[in-house]
Amino acid sequence: MAINYTNVRDFELPQEIEIKGKRVYYGRRFNPNYDVCLVHGDVLDFLREVPNNFATLIVTSPPYNIGKPYENKKEFREYLQWQEEVVKECVRILRNDGSICWEVGNYVENREVFPLDIYFYPIFKKLGLKLRNRIIWHFEHGLHAKTRFSGRYEVILWFTKSDKYVFNLDAVRVPQKYPGKRAYKGPNKGKPSCHPLGKNPSDVWKVVLEDWEKEIWEIPNVKANHPEKTPHPAQFPIELVERLVLALTNEGDWVIDPFMGVGSSVLASLLNNRRSAGVDIVKNYCDIAFQRVLDALEGKLKRRPLGRPIYQPSGREKVAKPPEEWKTLLNWMD
């Protein structure tokens, strides 16, 4: 009988399970003796137990202080001070050849927008990190704003600790639009001019829908119809983190998510043979992360596979046509 691990009771922690040679730990303290370590607890308590120079990649999306159910909304300055403490600990546990990816949107107060990446940049810079990319993650769906343009992107700040860092571009290349192109001048005249493995995917991540056509990646943000959807209100698509994991770490490296939610970063790491650890303060999210890890190891995880094109309506679907009720209105407006 399959065991349903969601709602693991507190007294049942820690849980230690081995499936297909991968050892999984779910408990209250950081434990490096496993392939996956999930912790229910506070971010700073967790990070303080991780040794110096430990992780090759720290990837996360912190709370934005916008009053989500999992947040303890603070005064903005206080929020930034707390985040600075977290970032300091992350830098301490990061290997010299490692990277930190901080995925953020906007903090909003009285309808005024504060882009969090602008506030985070000096925090990282002060700690000696170097920005390598400011990646735009663009998505098509979301809330429709009434007093400003609707927000359709968030930002991933990718910093490294030194100038010598892991970057596996070949692992994340995307197809060229015209792979048959040839150089028309110079010493290579007449020879193929594209890289045989594809092109650099750029710093705008839009679609996987045939990159060669659109030139940008699109990773749908996780909404109601998405196969990965869980009750978490701000979940990463696994695919988004997978690109970072593949490009910025090697097999066997440690990936850490200090605000792991339902474990998308942990899953992206596990599915690509990296070791990973994450922490979240909400027990139910940790339980779901644990269940998803077990599902992944048993080959049952529901997910959107890396690179699958985004569904494009043909125009013939009912939802792609204006509603019947609008017909008179539209005729009247003509």
Ligand SMILES: C[S@@+](CC[C@H](N)C(=O)[O-])C[C@H]1O[C@@H](n2cnc3c(N)ncnc32)[C@H](O)[C@@H]1O
């Ligand atoms: C933006 S969400 C991250 C979602 C995650 N990327 C995912 O794919 O599920 C931020 C997470 O930070 C967690 N969090 C908030 N305060 C925390 C704290 N003090 N310690 C640990 N986690 C915390 C929240 O419960 C929430 O799940």
